[in-house]
Amino acid sequence: xxxxxxxxxxxxxxxxxxxxxxxxxxxxxxxxxxxxxxxxxxxxxxxxxxxxxxxxxxxxxxxxxxxxxxxxxxxxxxxxxxxxxxxxxxxxxxxxxxxxxxxxxxxxxxxxxxxxxxxxxxxxxxxxxxxxxxxxxxxxxxxxxxxxxxxxxxxxxxxxxxxxxxxxxxxxxxxxxxxxxxxxxxxxxxxxxxxxxxxxxxxxxxxxxxxxxxxxxxxxxxxxxxxxxxxxxxxxxxxxxxxxxxxxxxxxxxxxxxxxxxxxxxxxxxxxxxxxxxxxxxxxxxxxxxxxxxxxxxxxxxxxxxxxxxxxxxxxxxxxxxxxxxxxxxxxxxxxxxxxxxxxxxxxxxxxxx
Amino acid sequence: xxxxxxxxxxxxxxxxxxxxxxxxxxxxxxxxxxxxxxxxxxxxxxxxxxxxxxxxxxxxxxxxxxxxxxxxxxxxxxxxxxxxxxxxxxxxxxxxxxxxxxxxxxxxxxxxxxxxxxxxxxxxxxxxxxxxxxxxxxxxxxxxxxxxxxxxxxxxxxxxxxxxxxxxxxxxxxxxxxxxxxxxxxxxxxxxxxxxxxxxxxxxxxxxxxxxxxxxxxxxxxxxxxxxxxxxxxxxxxxxxxxxxxxxxxxxxxxxxxxxxxxxxxxxxxxxxxxxxxxxxxxxxxxxxxxxxxxxxxxxxxxxxxxxxxxxxxxxxxxxxxxxxxxxxxxxxxxxxxxxxxxxxxxxxxxxxxxxxxxxxxxxxxxxxxxxxxxxxxxxxxxxxxxxxxxxxxxxxxxxxxxxxxxxxxxxxxxx
Numbered sequence: 001x002x003x004x005x006x007x008x009x010x011x012x013x014x015x016x017x018x019x020x021x022x023x024x025x026x027x028x029x030x031x032x033x034x035x036x037x038x039x040x041x042x043x044x045x046x047x048x049x050x051x052x053x054x055x056x057x058x059x060x061x062x063x064x065x066x067x068x069x070x071x072x073x074x075x076x077x078x079x080x081x082x083x084x085x086x087x088x089x090x091x092x093x094x095x096x097x098x099x100x101x102x103x104x105x106x107x108x109x110x111x112x113x114x115x116x117x118x119x120x121x122x123x124x125x126x127x128x129x130x131x132x133x134x135x136x137x138x139x140x141x142x143x144x145x146x147x148x149x150x151x152x153x154x155x156x157x158x159x160x161x162x163x164x165x166x167x168x169x170x171x172x173x174x175x176x177x178x179x180x181x182x183x184x185x186x187x188x189x190x191x192x193x194x195x196x197x198x199x200x201x202x203x204x205x206x207x208x209x210x211x212x213x214x215x216x217x218x219x220x221x222x223x224x225x226x227x228x229x230x231x232x233x234x235x236x237x238x239x240x241x242x243x244x245x246x247x248x249x250x251x252x253x254x255x256x257x258x259x260x261x262x263x264x265x266x267x268x269x270x271x272x273x274x275x276x277x278x279x280x281x282x283x284x285x286x287x288x289x290x291x292x293x294x295x296x297x298x299x300x301x302x303x304x305x306x307x308x309x310x311x312x313x314x315x316x317x318x319x320x321x322x323x324x325x326x327x328x329x330x331x332x333x334x335x336x337x338x339x340x341x342x343x344x345x346x347x348x349x350x351x352x353x354x
Numbered sequence: 355x356x357x358x359x360x361x362x363x364x365x366x367x368x369x370x371x372x373x374x375x376x377x378x379x380x381x382x383x384x385x386x387x388x389x390x391x392x393x394x395x396x397x398x399x400x401x402x403x404x405x406x407x408x409x410x411x412x413x414x415x416x417x418x419x420x421x422x423x424x425x426x427x428x429x430x431x432x433x434x435x436x437x438x439x440x441x442x443x444x445x446x447x448x449x450x451x452x453x454x455x456x457x458x459x460x461x462x463x464x465x466x467x468x469x470x471x472x473x474x475x476x477x478x479x480x481x482x483x484x485x486x487x488x489x490x491x492x493x494x495x496x497x498x499x500x501x502x503x504x505x506x507x508x509x510x511x512x513x514x515x516x517x518x519x520x521x522x523x524x525x526x527x528x529x530x531x532x533x534x535x536x537x538x539x540x541x542x543x544x545x546x547x548x549x550x551x552x553x554x555x556x557x558x559x560x561x562x563x564x565x566x567x568x569x570x571x572x573x574x575x576x577x578x579x580x581x582x583x584x585x586x587x588x589x590x591x592x593x594x595x596x597x598x599x600x601x602x603x604x605x606x607x608x609x610x611x612x613x614x615x616x617x618x619x620x621x622x623x624x625x626x627x628x629x630x631x632x633x634x635x636x637x638x639x640x641x642x643x644x645x646x647x648x649x650x651x652x653x654x655x656x657x658x659x660x661x662x663x664x665x666x667x668x669x670x671x672x673x674x675x676x677x678x679x680x681x682x683x684x685x686x687x688x689x690x691x692x693x694x695x696x697x698x699x700x701x702x703x704x705x706x707x708x709x710x711x712x713x714x715x716x717x718x719x720x721x722x723x724x725x726x727x728x729x730x731x732x733x734x735x736x737x738x739x740x741x742x743x744x745x746x747x748x749x750x751x752x753x754x755x756x757x758x759x760x761x762x763x764x765x766x767x768x769x770x
Binding site (some may be wrong): 003047048079125145161162163164191192193194195196197199200218219220222223224225226244245250258259260261264265266267269273274275276277278280281302 | 410452453466471506527559560561579588590591592593596597600615616617618619622641642645655656657658659661662664665667668675676677679729
């Protein structure tokens with residue numbers, strides 16, 4: 001869609017987040033750069049521990065603490081987020097950037113009625129009367145498809161099902177009409193039929209209000225369904241980014257191949273064996289030197305001991321960036337397993353050892 | 355698998371429903387079981403493969419109680435409501451459905467971790483629903499379970515060696531052999547033998563699930579019940595565990611019941627699939643056919659809700675988004691349980707529960723308005739004896755305008 005809008009809503013440049021722990025410094029996010037334009041859905045994909053949630057939370061200052069170390073910049077409509085004071089951030093939260101968290105049970109307060117929670121959030125960010133805020137809360141709840149919204153305002157979170165709770169979270173996030181929505185695994189805890197409904201709501205939001213959306217997920221199906229651009233993260237780094245089609249039909253990084261290969265799908269042949277990625281993601285405390293994917297990559301060679309930069313490597317595809325030393329010409333051949341994209345398995349499957 | 359004397363353990367006695375006194379508080383409000391039990395023969399065969407597990411009109415209801423001093427039962431949750439199916443030796447049966455549809459309750463009832471309210475489960479020809487604890491022991495050795503959350507299902511204070519030693523002792527492995535056997539098991543599930551001295555928290559989710567699988571295999575089971583074994587894992591690790599389960603099945607000729615909410619995972623592993631909704635079976639089908647030719651509108655809705663990880667296909671396909679959420683299982687809808695959300699529902703769906711009807715070999719669905727079936731298939735269809743007792747005898751509606759169609763995966767636009 002609007003891949004290079006004149007001035008992006010959000011511009012993240014060289015973001016690094018580290019946490020000092022007893023065991024050493026954890027580099028949770030290690031050099032992430034991307035932009036989000038208005039009306040654009042950018043998906044951040046990766047496995048647990050890849051730094052995708054930390055990236056999203058850092059934008060709203062939710063990872064700040066005595067042991068957190070930040071580097072790089074994130075500019076939202078001209079305002080720098082990383083060094084911003086608490087007050088500045090508070091002004092941006094709500095109508096500027098809003099967030100939907102993964103687990104609606106633990107992010108709603110169980111002892112307050114959901115109506116009061118939505119109203120509180122509206123009144124923190126805007127000067128409106130309680131009655132006006134109530135009306136807005138009803139309107140938002142109706143908009144996200146909660147039936148009998150007026151009555152349900154008086155319900156407590158435990159009286160809602162998982163899907164309904166997630167709708168309440170979304171209603172809350174949308175109640176100040178944010179220009180950027182951060183959605184951290186918004187559908188992971190939900191059933192597929194409910195997931196489809198929530199994704200529809202997000203599409204409507206994007207169309208109606210032109211909001212930008214950052215969607216953090218591990219589900220490539222959801223990505224293919226809703227995203228315009230995709231960022232693939234592995235062990236704290238962006239290993240590849242590009243348009244939806246770049247990632248699905250012309251992926252450049254072996255980790256992306258592996259991800260695409262290892263998903264079970266309802267539309268492909270039921271091959272006897274899934275081309276899985278061998279091994280496990282590295283511990284964030286003991287990340288390997290050079291490319292982080294190197295120990296699991298069957299195509300690794302000497303050069304992989306150096307960290308590849310995230311850059312354009314295909315002259316004819318300006319939207320695609322990746323961090324892989326393999327020659328572009330070889331990738332087309334290496335990524336095909338059978339008739340699908342996948343990652344070749346190592347010659348002999350190693351056992352996971354101590 | 356040879357030493358424990360297989361199924362020979364308890365064939366003779368248990369035919370009458372004379373409940374053994376031990377822990378049998380399950381005499382149902384409605385227990386019409388006995389009479390037509392005889393239909394299910396002892397060890398039915400299907401082709402040349404033996405029926406390993408025969409589930410017959412199984413019901414699990416949970417009472418809801420109220421009252422301060424005296425507990426009154428004010429209702430019940432219809433978790434599993436009159437479900438019948440069978441599992442052949444060496445087969446993988448997938449069980450899918452949304453959360454709350456009763457799939458977990460179902461497989462727990464199969465091993466009697468939850469006592470069934472009525473109905474019977476036959477394992478290797480013998481009814482195990484009425485066995486006492488002692489009598490269940492040898493059966494439990496043959497049916498093992500792998501749980502969803504590998505973190506919660508391994509004792510955090512025991513070392514891996516200890517976790518595996520207990521089932522090995524139960525199997526009767528000599529004390530001095532246990533360490534070696536544990537090593538073999540770990541090797542089999544792709545873990546190094548030297549992990550025996552570690553604690554569960556030292557492992558990642560995928561490795562813990564491997565340990566859970568090793569523990570299940572320790573007693574040489576015939577049947578492994580897998581309750582969402584991969585849904586807590588990352589995709590790349592999911593693929594590893596699925597591949598492992600596949601290899602183990604071939605090497606050890608295991609049978610699986612594989613419960614999951616993810617239809618694409620289930621498709622990959624299963625030979626046959628049952629689709630559940632609010633405690634009832636909606637469709638039973640050979641795996642591939644369920645995806646190319648779903649008969650029940652609920653199956654279509656489920657399939658259509660799965661986003662396909664392929665942008666072009668996603669753009670081009672037509673999707674049916676069912677509105678609403680599954681109704682409350684305390685008070686399930688009358689007639690067909692799906693009628694409140696079904697785009698094809700008509701009057702008959704509200705009043706009469708459709709029976710499970712067999713359309714093609716092994717492909718059954720409980721629906722008044724089946725899709726993807728031809729008129730001749732409907733004409734030749736028969737009411738299956740796996741149908742719920744509460745269901746009517748109506749064959750599907752053949753009247754015009756009900757939109758019989760034979761197009762693959764696509765339901766009518768939700769016009770209304």
